[in-house]
Amino acid sequence: MNAHIFREYDIRGLVDKDLTIEVVELLGLGLGTMIRRKGGTSIVVGRDCRESSTRFRDALAKGLTATGLDVYDVGVVPTPLTYFAANTLPVDGLAMITGSHNPKEFNGFKIGAGKTTFHGPEIKELRRLIEAKDFATSDKPGKVTPYDIITPYNHFIRQTVKVGRKGMKIVIDAGNGTGGAIAVPLFESMGFDVVPLFCEMDADFPNHHPDPTVVENLQDLIKKVKEVKAEVGIAYDGDSDRIGVIDDQGNVLWGDQLMVLFSRYVLKEAPGAAIIGEVKCSYTMYDDIAKHGGRPIMWKAGHSLIKSKMKEEHAELAGEMSGHIFFKHRYFGFDDAVYASARLLEILTQEKQSMSQLLSDVPKTFASPELRFDTTEEKKFAMVKRATEILRDAGHKVVDVDGVRVTFPDGWGLIRASNTQPILVLRYEASTEARVKEIQALIEKTVAQAQKEVGA
Secondary structure, rough: OOHHEEEEOEEEEEEEEEHHHHHHHHHHHHHHHHHHHOOOOEEEHHHHHHHHHOOOHHHHHHHHHOOOOOEEEEEEOHHHHHHHHHHHHHEEEEEEEEOOOOOEEEEEEEEEEOOOOOHHHHHHHHHHHHOOOOOOOOOOOEEEEEEOOHHHHHHHHHHHOOOOOOOOOOEEEEEOOHHHHHHHHHHHHOOEEEEOOOOOOOOOOOOOOOOOOHHHHHHHHHHHHHHHHEEEEEEEEOOOOOOOEEOOOOOOEEEHHHHHHHHHHHHHOOOEEEEEEEEOOHHHHHHHHHOOEEEEEEEEEOOHHHHHHHHHHHHHHHHHOOOEEEEEEOOOEOHHHHHHHHHHHHHHHHOOHHHHHHHOOOOOOOOOOOOEEEEOOOOOOEEEEEEEHHHHOOOHHHHHHHHOEEEEEEEEEEEOOOOOOOOEEEEEOOOOOOHHHHHHHHHHHHHHHHHHHHHH
């Protein structure tokens, strides 16, 4: 078994190379054992539309039921519907089989005990348990029961999301992932005029890669929004836990801009609420949350890490640049792009202003995209540690919850190690283009010095 399949937030690998039927069955035995030893008796399992996902469901269920766990199989669904099932059914764990936005030759597993997903130490414990073959066994194997989670999910959204004016024209680009089959009929039933784009499930992703953080993948949506004069365009990634949004003018709204909009409305109903962003988010977002009476918290990137921080801080809302949006306010606190788009539509149908007008008062800034600096798996964290020391010793104000973010009154720069690749991620933002260049020069000089000193 390739140890590299065990990542910080999930399990991922190449189909039939890293992830074989035998390996997946072992994952089922390991996860089942962890849940049984916590006193659990059942688990919900969902899967995406990849060809390998059905085979992997069978192998995973074989391992899970061998430990005595009963399996509720919710079928081919977006990842958030498996999370929804874990939060609304009397089950003790969850497993979602999905390659998310990764190329079709990959697949993966988002897994957990209780209502939420594993990260870090729990995934390491699962690996240790499998390598030791320290499995729970049962004389009475569990059973697999199909379960319709789509009907109660749709009912929940229709009952709790209050649509104002009917007939709003929206475009939904599901990137041939799992989101379109849920979102299109749901929003049509709520009174929207939905223009579907690539909403047929096709794991070959024939039109564009289903990753809404990449601008090239949003070009068809931008074009369609302008062509049909829609009020908003919504894109989902392959398993629909990340959202991308295009406003009525065809502009891309990134995760932190969406968070500004969502936080303003959450804070009207929950004054003083804690709201979490990650280290790549704009300072305008944190400033806006504070300005509207909220308690902004900067935290580590990663969906499992954000969810655990939300619990700790009793936060009402959280979000990442990547489009993971987590509503605890009126929801369950997990990342759900279909639900996030429902909350966005709720706002837009109750406002007289257009999407572009609603954010027109946010100060304009200049920001770099995420920049990659290639290094090695062995040296990346040492480089970040040394960079933090260099910046702190120079008297700069730094935030070191995830890498190092050096902050100034008019901007910031970030150096962080990727949790999934042998790279450093760099990003800069400031009030002027000239200032961005100055911060970039400081960061690049710091990275070069750190690289030299740790011998990377």
